[in-house]
Amino acid sequence: MHLPTASTILAILSAFYGLALALPGLSASPNRRDTVLSPLYAIGADNVPQLGTILDDTYGFREVGYTVVDDNVIIDGDILYGSSNMFQQAQSAAAAAIVSGDGHAHLTTRGHSAKPKAPWTDATVVYNYISDDVEKQLKPTVDGAIGTWLKVAPYLTFKRVYPNGPEQRGILSIQGSECSGCWATLGFNRRQQQAMRIQTGCTAGGTVACGVIETVHELGHVLGLKHEHQRHNRDDHIHLLCENIAPGCSTMPTGKTCCEPAANLPSGCCGARGQLAKEDPQSSDYGGYYDFVSAMHYADHAFALPDKKVMVARRQGDKVPSTLLGDPSKGDIARVCKIYSDECKGPKW
Numbered sequence: 633m634h635l636p637t638a639s640t641i642l643a644i645l646s647a648f649y650g651l652a653l654a655l656p657g658l659s660a661s662p663n664r665r666d667t668v669l670s671p672l673y674a675i676g677a678d679n680v681p682q683l684g685t686i687l688d689d690t691y692g693f694r695e696v697g698y699t700v701v702d703d704n705v706i707i708d709g710d711i712l713y714g715s716s717n718m719f720q721q722a723q724s725a726a727a728a729a730i731v732s733g734d735g736h737a738h739l740t741t742r743g744h745s746a747k748p749k750a751p752w753t754d755a756t757v758v759y760n761y762i763s764d765d766v767e768k769q770l771k772p773t774v775d776g777a778i779g780t781w782l783k784v785a786p787y788l789t790f791k792r793v794y795p796n797g798p799e800q801r802g803i804l805s806i807q808g809s810e811c812s813g814c815w816a817t818l819g820f821n822r823r824q825q826q827a828m829r830i831q832t833g834c835t836a837g838g839t840v841a842c843g844v845i846e847t848v849h850e851l852g853h854v855l856g857l858k859h860e861h862q863r864h865n866r867d868d869h870i871h872l873l874c875e876n877i878a879p880g881c882s883t884m885p886t887g888k889t890c891c892e893p894a895a896n897l898p899s900g901c902c903g904a905r906g907q908l909a910k911e912d913p914q915s916s917d918y919g920g921y922y923d924f925v926s927a928m929h930y931a932d933h934a935f936a937l938p939d940k941k942v943m944v945a946r947r948q949g950d951k952v953p954s955t956l957l958g959d960p961s962k963g964d965i966a967r968v969c970k971i972y973s974d975e976c977k978g979p980k981w
Contacts (some may be wrong), residue, residue: 681699681880681903681904683902683903684697684723685723685730686723686725688721690818690915691707691911691915692911692912692914693726693729693912694909694911695909696708696909697903697905697907697908697909698719699813700716701809701815703716704815704827705718705719708862708907708909709815709907709934710813710814710849710850710853711815711817711859712815712817712818714824750818750821750856751819751856751971751972752819752820752855753820754789755787755972755974755975755976756791757804757851757855758791758793758802758803758804759790759791759792759793759803759805760792760793760794760795760796760803760804760806762796762797762799762805762806762808763797764796766796766807767796769832770808770830770832773842773843773844773847774806774847776844776847777850778790780848780959781960784960784964784965785965785972785976787975788855788968788972788975799827801822801823801824801825801826802822802826803826804817804826804827804828804854805825805826805827805828806827806828806829807827807829807830808829808830808831809830810831810832810834811831811835812831813829814829814830814831814847814849815828815853816850816851816853816854817853817854818853818854818858819853819854819855819856819971820856826854828847828851828854830842830846830847845956848958848959848960849927852960852964852968853928855968855971855972856968856971857928857968858911858928859929860922860923860926860928861908861929861930861943862908862910863922864911864912864913865913866910866922867910869922869946869947869950870944870946870952871944871946872942873941873942874889874891874905875889875890875891876936876940876942877889877902877935877936877937877942878890878904878935878937879897879901880901880902880903880904881898883898883901884898884901884902885898890902890904904935907935908930908935908942908943919966919967919980920966920967921963923963923964924945924950924951924952925953925957925961926960926963926964927956927959927960929953929956929957930943931952931953931954931955932944932954965979966979966980
């Protein structure tokens with residue numbers, strides 16, 4: 633990996649200390665569910681995205697957008713990173729690496745970090761609900777999403793355990809909320825809590841509940857899949873139109889866009905940019921072609937200004953989806969097969 637230049641170091645350091653971002657007052661439509669106020673993303677005054685820079689053995693050295701919900705740090709829109717303490721450790725490692733000039737000096741120091749695509753033992757996702765009331769509310773949605781994955785990956789097992797109750801290590805805790813978005817842990821790690829939170833509806837900004845489509849996406853993360861649009865080589869396949877990212881602040885100077893380095897922007901502007909940041913190539917493990925129809929690909933207008941797109945295909949004939957897709961693609965199926973290669977005998981990427 634190439635180390636950042638002197639000019640970008642200032643931007644990274646600025647991002648490291650956090651830039652508060654207020655989301656613009658856009659409303660979501662049932663037919664356009666992946667807007668800035670999509671149910672995938674936590675919203676509200678306490679959930680505004682910030683920019684940060686992290687270094688760990690899962691994500692490498694990179695800029696991230698993050699929100700904090702009940703001491704859970706959510707990055708990249710809908711991935712549960714871990715506790716605030718875990719995230720602060722990764723920020724400290726990034727700051728130390730910048731000062732030392734070694735972008736990967738501390739990649740092995742964070743032992744509690746989940747490895748990319750860490751598999752569940754025997755391809756078995758063990759889960760329960762945080763309460764009986766949450767189960768009554770979410771069971772149809774969760775069962776629908778599980779059924780979607782089992783149709784294409786029948787070697788997987790989703791094992792329901794009892795009783796419902798507080799989070800336990802080794803068990804995926806399915807939780808509900810009104811306005812904290814839909815998100816999940818990435819893969820499996822015995823040393824940290826596993827959780828998937830499903831938004832049940834939110835009156836703020838007119839957002840809607842997460843349904844089966846969004847829950848299929850979250851279960852993809854649980855199984856170990858990252859976002860397709862954040863793969864390190866995505867610039868070979870799509871244009872990221874940073875000028876169309878909603879700055880989410882009232883102090884954006886005239887003529888400035890979210891393409892500017894963080895150090896050149898007022899505090900609190902363009903935090904959503906980090907939600908779409910590319911993976912560090914040294915921490916990525918993407919195989920196969922760029923998958924425009926992946927269930928793990930955000931919509932073309934995610935975090936965009938009104939009536940704008942932030943992602944467009946480079947080549948004629950390719951198209952970034954206009955909404956979150958609800959069925960795992962052939963690429964998704966092949967990647968999950970690779971993660972669970974002992975149980976899956978199909979094509980692998």
